[in-house]
Amino acid sequence: MRTFRVELGAQAHPVHIGPGLIARAGDLIVAAGLDSTRCAVVTDATVAPLYASPLVESLATAGFEPALIEVAPGEQSKSLHTAETVFEQIAQARIERSGFVVALGGGVVGDLAGFVAATYLRGIALIQVPTTLTAQVDSSLGGKTAVNLRSAKNLVGAFHQPRAVIADIATLSTLGEREFREGLAEVIKYAAIMDGPMIADLERDMDAILRRDLSVLEAVVERSLRHKAYVVERDEHESGLRRILNFGHTIGHALETAAGYGSFLHGEAVAVGMVAAARLSREFAALDISDEARLVSLIERAGLPTAIPTRWRELGLLDAMALDKKRAGGAIEFILLRELGHAITRRLTLDEIVAHLS
Ligand SMILES: NC(=O)c1ccc[n+]([C@@H]2O[C@H](COP(=O)([O-])OP(=O)(O)OC[C@H]3O[C@@H](n4cnc5c(N)ncnc54)[C@H](O)[C@@H]3O)[C@@H](O)[C@H]2O)c1
Numbered sequence: 001m002r003t004f005r006v007e008l009g010a011q012a013h014p015v016h017i018g019p020g021l022i023a024r025a026g027d028l029i030v031a032a033g034l035d036s037t038r039c040a041v042v043t044d045a046t047v048a049p050l051y052a053s054p055l056v057e058s059l060a061t062a063g064f065e066p067a068l069i070e071v072a073p074g075e076q077s078k079s080l081h082t083a084e085t086v087f088e089q090i091a092q093a094r095i096e097r098s099g100f101v102v103a104l105g106g107g108v109v110g111d112l113a114g115f116v117a118a119t120y121l122r123g124i125a126l127i128q129v130p131t132t133l134t135a136q137v138d139s140s141l142g143g144k145t146a147v148n149l150r151s152a153k154n155l156v157g158a159f160h161q162p163r164a165v166i167a168d169i170a171t172l173s174t175l176g177e178r179e180f181r182e183g184l185a186e187v188i189k190y191a192a193i194m195d196g197p198m199i200a201d202l203e204r205d206m207d208a209i210l211r212r213d214l215s216v217l218e219a220v221v222e223r224s225l226r227h228k229a230y231v232v233e234r235d236e237h238e239s240g241l242r243r244i245l246n247f248g249h250t251i252g253h254a255l256e257t258a259a260g261y262g263s264f265l266h267g268e269a270v271a272v273g274m275v276a277a278a279r280l281s282r283e284f285a286a287l288d289i290s291d292e293a294r295l296v297s298l299i300e301r302a303g304l305p306t307a308i309p310t311r312w313r314e315l316g317l318l319d320a321m322a323l324d325k326k327r328a329g330g331a332i333e334f335i336l337l338r339e340l341g342h343a344i345t346r347r348l349t350l351d352e353i354v355a356h357l358s
């Protein structure tokens with residue numbers, strides 16, 4: 001098991017990464033300082049039959065009384081409606097101010113259960129037990145929780161730091177191929193924006209990663225989480241540095257919206273967005289053409305898409321980005337690469353973006 005701490009003052013907490021950690025979760029939660037007996041494990045109907053029993057058992061052995069709460073799998077569960085059903089079940093289980101919520105699942109469960117923990121009784125403790133690669137390298141750390149409204153994603157939420165993150169990498173073995181590869185987009189993102197040498201390590205290890213070799217995955221998940229922690233420690237509420245984590249996301253989000261949710265998974269859209277951002281980086285941040293090519297081929301080797309759909313104008317990509325532009329007041333704040341491992345921020349106009357992407 002690998003362990004490090006996210007240093008956030010009173011919100012500081014441990015992060016554990018390793019195979020088989022679900023069976024040790026009870027002890028790790030005791031070690032994190034939680035001692036109330038009643039708690040809730042929130043999970044989805046796909047993850048429950050795979051991992052809920054060992055987690056509940058481990059909690060019970062450590063002296064806790066867990067109530068299991070199941071929601072339907074998928075993004076539609078990140079809603080106020082589902083949150084309400086979870087609140088009701090937590091109330092029925094008589095979980096008190098000193099109780100806690102364990103989020104067992106991907107980013108959907110993490111965001112939903114996190115939102116519930118952030119608001120139930122004005123906030124109770126939260127433990128993240130991420131089971132997708134996206135959740136293990138990204139959403140479980142950083143304290144962002146949210147549900148969606150019909151009009152847009154993540155519109156209602158709160159910052160609520162977990163008391164511990166427990167990433168059991170053995171759970172990645174049951175993840176679908178497409179969901180696994182999608183998580184690699186965020187891994188490559190960390191290397192691109194803040195760890196040049198990690199690009200070479202990912203090039204060397206990509207075959208082992210795709211085989212889901214546990215020791216290689218453990219190192220990759222730890223390195224990614226340490227990078228996220230570094231950024232979050234310096235900018236918890238996203239007023240500056242944390243924005244570099246949006247590399248590939250401006251065009252990625254626009255693509256997700258324009259193409260309709262579902263046609264591109266988030267990580268796939270981010271992969272295309274990173275390729276587009278690398279092209280713009282060549283123009284506006286003097287990124288070397290060979291660095292751009294290296295990033296694109298790494299994304300390809302991860303089995304992720306790299307081409308912006310040729311009908312992107314018709315897809316409404318421009319409209320989607322114009323919405324971003326409105327928010328930023330004129331130009332779009334873009335994360336570019338000066339070199340592999342070094343991100344900068346630049347304001348670009350829609351015209352500049354269009355001129356270099358079409
Ligand atoms: N809070 C943040 O900082 C943050 C960051 C990134 C993404 N997110 C959010 O995360 C969500 C996406 O998360 P996701 O990609 O993990 O999707 P997800 O939670 O929907 O999980 C994907 C699918 O995999 C299944 N699954 C989960 N673990 C499994 C396992 N070990 N084996 C087999 N199947 C498994 C789930 O049931 C689901 O059907 C989005 O809502 C996004 O907004 C939040």
Ligand SMILES: [Zn+2]
Nearest residue numbers: 186249266270
């Ligand atoms: Zn992302």
